[in-house]
Amino acid sequence: MMENNYPKLHNATWPGIVGKGPDSEPPISLDAMLEMTAAAEVDGVKFDGVDLGLFDPHYDLDTSDDGVKRLADKVAKYNLEIGSLVAPIWGGPAMGSVDERKQFVEMVRKSCEIGQKLRAMGIRPHGIVRIDSASSVGNWAADPVRNSKLIADTFREACDVAADYGEKLAAEGEICWGGMHSWTAMLDTLEAVDRPNIGFQADMSHTTLYLLGYNAPEARILPEDFQWGDRETFLAGLKKLTHALRPWTIDFHVAQNDGTVHGTGSHDKTGRHCQATDPNGKLDITHDAGYWLRDDSGVLTKAFKHICWDGCMFANDVMTQQKTWNDILAAMIKVRQAHGWVE
Template identity: 60%
Template sequence: MWPGLVGKEPGTDHPPISLDRMIELTTSADVDGREFDGIDLFLFHPHLDPDASDSEIRALADKIAAAGLKVGSLVAPVWPGTVGASAFGSADDRKKFVLAIEKACRIAKILNEHGVREYGVIRIDSAGGVSDWAQDPVGNTKKIAETWREAGKIAEQAGERLAAEGEICWGGMHSWKAMLDTLEATAMPKVVGFQADLAHTYLYLMGYNAPEAALLQPGYGSEEFWPAYKILTDALRPWTLDFHVAQNDGSVHGTGSHDKTGRHCPADDPNGKLEIAKASSYWLKDADKRGIKHICWDGCMFPNETLESAETWKTILATMIKVDEA
């Protein structure tokens, strides 16, 4: 559901899209009789108040269940301007980050007890910029790991797992090597792991924010791509707890307060760089052993016109079916 919120600003030509409308768009999609099974949720306004009462959350669960959907992974409101703040910021910032996890776990518990949620993780990131992290790479990576460990303990007690999405706009996870370093420093592999998004991880290959970590150079061919992709996925797949189907055209994009990151483009975009089903199989090998029970589509920062088109949802559903089959 977060494509209806991320990068959206009230009063502009890309305002937030309501949860009700996003659910309607989800349930309207059909490909040869197959439909979406559920939705992932962003635990923040205007879709959900992170401090909503138990009864309000149960009412939301009733609404989603009535639409014939389950709830999968949850996005914790870890960023400045929501509940949280930088995982490598001040002591107060880091307390706010952990508070966001506490609130997410509370909501998860209610959804689980309701029965609308049976699987999925809680999504996090470092919530701090790359340039801030780069002022002290070693020290800031240590701070992220300490914050994530504290958050991980809370999640573990709640029977949840945390997964950090590999977006290049967040410090300490802006390259595949930095992401691996941060996860290894956190050292909670069964609780704190990685959320692989095809669009974001494509830019890991190109070393956009970390040229020294590039595995490919512009102008590469398929004979170079797949060996490089194997290096990337072999390194991060053991940590991967959640997965996003997406496409990337090789460019970066950012709107609102969301810094430049991997551009999601339509699954059938002629400029798409990825063979989606084949690339997905690299990440999803032995997925059951890592507790992955569902896959999700991410199309953040799509124009509202694109999100409002039924063809967008039908195309990605057809693509996800191909991923499932692969």
Template identity: 60%
Template sequence: MALKIHNAMWPGLVGKEEGTDHPPISLDCMLELTKNADINGEKFDGVDLFLFHPHTDPEASEDDIRRMADKIADSGFKIGSLVAPVWPGTVGGCAFGSQDDRDNFVHAVAISAKIGEILKQHGAREYGVIRIDSAGGPEDFAKDEAANTKLLAETFQRAGAVAAEHGERLAAEGEICWGGMHSWKHMLNTLEETGMPSTVGFQADLAHTYLYLLGYNAPEAALLQEGYSEEQFWEAYKTMTDALRPWTIDFHVAQNDGSVHGTGDHDKTGRHCQADDPKGKLDITRCAEMWLKDYDQRGIKHICWDGCMFDNDVLESPKTWDAILEASIKVRNAVG
């Protein structure tokens, strides 16, 4: 089966704040924008969801979840991966924090897994994983790296066991703003320490993992220095993807201009820029191919575009979504 192409709904939420120039964009609006994208008659196949307000109440009743699934199905979409509300201030807490924090983290995964199960029973969801991160920053993690690695892995193990009870897998997002996964080496160490490859894997995002190469929050893990050559880039990219690809169970198509960016209360991380941005550092298709080798053997059935922290006027422009869809189609066609 060819990979399905999804659009992420959380760019309408991440970094958005009421009362600012960039308030949250409703799920209905994000669905409509996604539905209207078209490249020579090809459309998005589905959407990936953020399980938090105002798009989704994580404590919603089963009937409410089914009504949401009806709405998404009526838009012509399947539901793929789900983002669990694991952060302090949502349902969860830091995965290497206090006992209460860690318990709340596991609770957030349990809620998400139950919603995932309802969506599968409904028929709107046939594939995808639950996305998590450590919900804590690199500076806090560095205060006692050995102890925090142990706590993080134990929390992921507990969360993985809960997810497996509902037939779900967890994908830990590689992003430089999350402690214990803020470099490719830290991410690999966390996954190996967790030791649940059939249940807890890696979610690779092209924009975020570009910053892994430069060691932005972990200089000791840098694979490239500024001014690198093209040959050096591809050698470094191979090193990173060879290490993390066996763990990769979820994938985000994206572009990065080499900078970091944060909006609202979201910490700075690899900037997502538009698919056709002339400042983009990545050959999107070639880089995606390196992550997606043998994707079917890892249970990957869809790819998703992630445009976190785009300005609202960018998100609300039809040209943005057409360019994103076109880039995603090229990736799908390249990998088969």
């Protein structure tokens, strides 16, 4: 029987940047991230590609066409493809002033233009452009009705711009973003945007915190006295969450979570990404990924052609060990064996 060759297995490069900085550890270069990704191998299987953050110090969004070509050549040199892209929208909150919201949409436009060029070069066969509200939960909560409307309006404009480049936008399900900080708020936002090219990016670590109601106790799914040893209750909650958000899901991150919140550098508190082999990990990565990759009847959705590992805020001494990436790749392979297909 043929081994599953879909979904393709990608590694994220932005963990070399996110949570790093002056008050944390130095960033890890794009070249180093590509090198470690390409060097990972488990029983002859390697990563197929990378998902990229289009921001400093890995990338200058204002680079020329030659710069886009250099990026494509750099990734191709490692025998990797490019998948999803992260638009650097944090300079202008989606619920901010008129000028800030224009800045947000312009960052999406530039990212989509790069995405289109990479597709034309043949190195980016699939993937979305990721966005978030770039707004804190505290600021959003000052006027939820008005701010939710502004976020939806900005996202709608961004979707219309993305459509001009043949791109889809995926809103990141992470508790640190206002208007997206709970599963109910996320659904409200997606429904309010009402565009065919908007969807949801599910991350196994971040979305676990939706169950616990961090930043939104009223949207908590698991009971307040929930204990992590109660797997049956956890899976019932996960089933409810994925039933609601899976129809919107167009991008997926495999990850591990230890049930706590964490933040370093300029990144607000959010789901703690753990190593694939972390003994404190609360998820059965292979099994639990199936709730996102299969429908309620257990049928594969095939809603996206690749899955990505996100390991933000790992310490540099962890990220620079090749074993870390081999362990991650091994976890990804198991997910594909259990929930993949052949094309």
